[in-house]
Structure formats: C-alpha cells, structure tokens
Amino acid sequence: MYNHQCRGRPHHDVTLMFKIMYLQAKYNLSDEQVIKDIKDRASFMWFLDYPEKIPSTSSLRNFRDRMGDTGIIDNIWFQHQKQLSLKGYNISEELLIDASFLDAGQGSYSAPRGDEAKTRRSRDGTSTIKNNEHHFGYKIHQVICLKFNLIRTFKITTASLHDSQITFNFNKNHIMYGDKGYIGASFDCYPAHMLRKSNDTIININRKRRNWRISRKRALVERPFATFQEHGQDYTKLTTIERNEAKMLIATLLFNTKQLLTLQKMKNKTPTKTIKDTYENLFDPTENLPKLIKIRESITNMKNRRKYRIKLNKNKHYSLFIKNRKQKKTKKTLKPQKFTKKRFNKKLGYSFNS
The missing domain is CATH 3.30.420 (Nucleotidyltransferase; domain 5)
Structure with missing residues (x-):
C-alpha cells in the first residue's frame, strides 16, 4: 500500500488503521467520532494495543482510498477465506x-455524477x-x-x-x-x-x-x-x-x-441426549442385563408404593372414596309461578294473570 522509497512523513501502522475501521463498523461511528472515542474509552485503547500516536480523520480517509486503489481488498478477502479453510x-x-x-x-437530483462531480x-x-x-x-x-x-x-x-x-x-x-x-x-x-x-x-x-x-x-x-x-x-x-x-x-x-x-x-456444547439415545443400548439382553433388572425392580417398587399410598388415603379420607348411601335423592318439584300483573281482555271478556 505504501512506497517506502519516497520521502515524507512515515505512515501509520496498517494493523492499527484496520482495527480502527473494525471499531467503526461494529459501533457505527464516523471518522471524527472514532478518534474522539479512542481518546476517551479505555476499552478502545486496549483493543488498539495503546498506540503512541492516534491518526487523524484525513489519514483514515486516505487509508480507505488506498485500499480501493491498490486492490488490496481482494488480497485480504483471499487470506480470510484461506484461514477459514484451514480451520475446517x-x-x-x-x-x-x-x-x-x-x-x-x-442530495440534489439534477447534480452531475461521476468522477468530475463536485x-x-x-x-x-x-x-x-x-x-x-x-x-x-x-x-x-x-x-x-x-x-x-x-x-x-x-x-x-x-x-x-x-x-x-x-x-x-x-x-x-x-x-x-x-x-x-x-x-x-x-x-x-x-x-x-x-x-x-x-x-x-x-x-x-x-x-x-x-x-x-x-x-x-x-x-x-x-x-x-x-x-x-x-x-x-x-x-x-x-x-x-x-x-x-x-x-x-x-x-x-x-x-x-x-x-x-x-x-x-x-x-x-455437550449434545442433548434424547430418549432414543439413552435407552438405545438397554434393550440388548446379552450386554446390559443388570441394567434391565435394576430398571424393572425400580418400576415394581414404584407401583407397590403407589398402592400403599392409595390405601392410606382411603383410610384417612373414607368419605371421599365411598359415597354415603344414606343420602337419598330428592325429587325435583316444580315451583309455582308467581304472577305479578293482571290484564283485562275486552274481546274475551275476562282478566288473566301475566
């Protein structure tokens, strides 16, 4: 990117400039705001390895232009894909x-475009x-x-x-x-x-x-x-x-x-074992016969405990399990209707309740 034979001020470290552009992309910062945050934030300075000189905004713009002019973007991308392939x-x-x-x-729609546009x-x-x-x-x-x-x-x-x-x-x-x-x-x-x-x-x-x-x-x-x-x-x-x-x-x-x-x-991450994976090898009686015996014994013990628990509950709360036969069902009787108003019909000639 740079010609070291020419005279002039030495350029900034390339890795430093690249890391500054990475911070710009991550936190959506402009050129001016990045340089302000580098001076203020200790995390940015730690990420940049505490540089002695902080670049200016113009040097960032020139660095971005050099990346496009020299065609080094394709080289960086090729190296990145190479690193990915080495990792598998x-x-x-x-x-x-x-x-x-x-x-x-x-901007203004009628303004000229291209390289000559100001x-x-x-x-x-x-x-x-x-x-x-x-x-x-x-x-x-x-x-x-x-x-x-x-x-x-x-x-x-x-x-x-x-x-x-x-x-x-x-x-x-x-x-x-x-x-x-x-x-x-x-x-x-x-x-x-x-x-x-x-x-x-x-x-x-x-x-x-x-x-x-x-x-x-x-x-x-x-x-x-x-x-x-x-x-x-x-x-x-x-x-x-x-x-x-x-x-x-x-x-x-x-x-x-x-x-x-x-x-x-x-x-x-440890893979989560499914029911099929956990009991996959238990159904082979030749290899895992003691495991099967333990599982069957535990199931029978659980059933016996449940039966015993039900018996205790029946003795304690007898009324919940057995209905009281002395209670007789009462027949439903129709309640008499309550008539509130009387009306007289002229055609029929008599009054009726409604």
Missing part, C-alpha cells in the same frame, strides 16, 4: 445468493424503484454457504444494476439458490433459482412446491443483512464504489467473526 470451514456444495441496498444521501453526497450512486419504494445509492451482492452460514464472496454495485447481471465464479459441483430476480443470470455452477409466472412458464402446484422448498433454504441468507442493519451498515455516507467496498469488507468480516463464535459454541 470449507465451502459447501449448496450456496445462497441475495442482494440488499446501501442507501445513500441523494458533491459531498454520492458520485457513483444511482436511483431505482423496488416494491413502490425509491432507493438511491449502492447494492451489495453476497454469496453464503448453507452448511456454515459464512459469507464467501461479495460485490458492490450501483443500485440500478439488476440482480441477473451479476456473475460469480464457482465450480460446476456447486448449487446456487436464488430468488426470482436471478432468472436469466449466467452462473458457472447449477442455478436453482425460484420461478415466476411468465409467457413461457406457468406456475403449477409442483413448481409452487419447488419455490417453497427453495425459499425455506434461502431463509438463512437474510441473517447477514440483519446484522448489517443492527450495526448501522445498511446506510452509507461514502461517495464511491471503492470506498464502499472497503467499508463493506469490514462489515462482512464482522459478521463472519460473529458466526465463527456461534459455531465454536455449538462445538463445545
């Missing part, structure tokens, strides 16, 4: 793909409409493995680019599950996307069931987007695609570290 988390055959918006401040808002951002909602900014496309639920690849594009225009290079052995937006996408692996109604295809019962099965598998792909929203990474103030790639690199690493912690907890 290899890419599974079944993959999930989905996209989400990174909304940005639009705007503080977004230079590369574009606008689109989805489900009658207006979105402006960028879009993140990511692929997740179904077995470990870890992010394997990601791309940052503008918001107006359709999902079917994205391609990812995977082997033919892999299966890619996608929603209806990926119809027509060209993948090297087998595309198992959901179907929608068109002139060529009619959605019958079998295809509806197929879409339902794919949607159940695809439910896990929404988890990273939920964590991005939790940490405030679904909104961006950066103006170019390269800067947003550097930002979302840290966000994806943050999600993968969280998922690795959950996978380690699942490994360390």
Whole structure:
C-alpha cells in the first residue's frame, strides 16, 4: 500500500488503521467520532494495543482510498477465506445468493455524477424503484454457504444494476439458490433459482412446491443483512464504489467473526441426549442385563408404593372414596309461578294473570 522509497512523513501502522475501521463498523461511528472515542474509552485503547500516536480523520480517509486503489481488498478477502479453510470451514456444495441496498444521501437530483462531480453526497450512486419504494445509492451482492452460514464472496454495485447481471465464479459441483430476480443470470455452477409466472412458464402446484422448498433454504441468507442493519451498515455516507467496498469488507468480516463464535459454541456444547439415545443400548439382553433388572425392580417398587399410598388415603379420607348411601335423592318439584300483573281482555271478556 505504501512506497517506502519516497520521502515524507512515515505512515501509520496498517494493523492499527484496520482495527480502527473494525471499531467503526461494529459501533457505527464516523471518522471524527472514532478518534474522539479512542481518546476517551479505555476499552478502545486496549483493543488498539495503546498506540503512541492516534491518526487523524484525513489519514483514515486516505487509508480507505488506498485500499480501493491498490486492490488490496481482494488480497485480504483471499487470506480470510484461506484461514477459514484451514480451520475446517470449507465451502459447501449448496450456496445462497441475495442482494440488499446501501442507501445513500441523494442530495440534489439534477447534480452531475461521476468522477468530475463536485458533491459531498454520492458520485457513483444511482436511483431505482423496488416494491413502490425509491432507493438511491449502492447494492451489495453476497454469496453464503448453507452448511456454515459464512459469507464467501461479495460485490458492490450501483443500485440500478439488476440482480441477473451479476456473475460469480464457482465450480460446476456447486448449487446456487436464488430468488426470482436471478432468472436469466449466467452462473458457472447449477442455478436453482425460484420461478415466476411468465409467457413461457406457468406456475403449477409442483413448481409452487419447488419455490417453497427453495425459499425455506434461502431463509438463512437474510441473517447477514440483519446484522448489517443492527450495526448501522445498511446506510452509507461514502461517495464511491471503492470506498464502499472497503467499508463493506469490514462489515462482512464482522459478521463472519460473529458466526465463527456461534459455531465454536455449538462445538463445545455437550449434545442433548434424547430418549432414543439413552435407552438405545438397554434393550440388548446379552450386554446390559443388570441394567434391565435394576430398571424393572425400580418400576415394581414404584407401583407397590403407589398402592400403599392409595390405601392410606382411603383410610384417612373414607368419605371421599365411598359415597354415603344414606343420602337419598330428592325429587325435583316444580315451583309455582308467581304472577305479578293482571290484564283485562275486552274481546274475551275476562282478566288473566301475566
């Protein structure tokens, strides 16, 4: 990233800058706020190994630009995937793909875009409409493995680019599950996307069931987007695609570290024994005959105790168990009706009670 032969001030430590960007992604802090919190919080200083010099906001922006210009983002991502494979988390055959918006401040709509644009808002951002909602900014496309639920690849594009225009290079052995937006996408692996109604295809019962099965598998792909929203990474103030790639690199690493912690907890947990597992080996009379005898003896003892308890209760509370035969049932008699009013009928010529 840096040329050490040139003259000038020495650059800051690369690991220090990378850790500061990680704190930004975790706590959703701006460049100015991170440097203020580093000076105030002891936990941040401990995480950064108590640096002698704290970088400024301009050095953070320049570091983010250098990551995009030098192409070191791909190298970092390759090393991260290599570390995952060394730990045993290899890419599974079944993959999930989905996209989400990174909304940005639009500013004035008539302002020019591109590299020549003099705007503080977004230079590369574009606008689109989805489900009658207006979105402006960028879009993140990511692929997740179904077995470990870890992010394997990601791309940052503008918001107006359709999902079917994205391609990812995977082997033919892999299966890619996608929603209806990926119809027509060209993948090297087998595309198992959901179907929608068109002139060529009619959605019958079998295809509806197929879409339902794919949607159940695809439910896990929404988890990273939920964590991005939790940490405030679904909104961006950066103006170019390269800067947003550097930002979302840290966000994806943050999600993968969280998922690795959950996978380690699942490994360390003792598996809960079911009834089938506990009594699986008890039904073999040749090996576990004394265990069976103990179980039968305990069951008979429990039955005998229950019978004895019932007898004691009968003697104590005799009236609850045996009905008193001396009590005779009384016949129900009709109660006489009470007439409150008298009325005279002119046609009949007599009065009656009502």
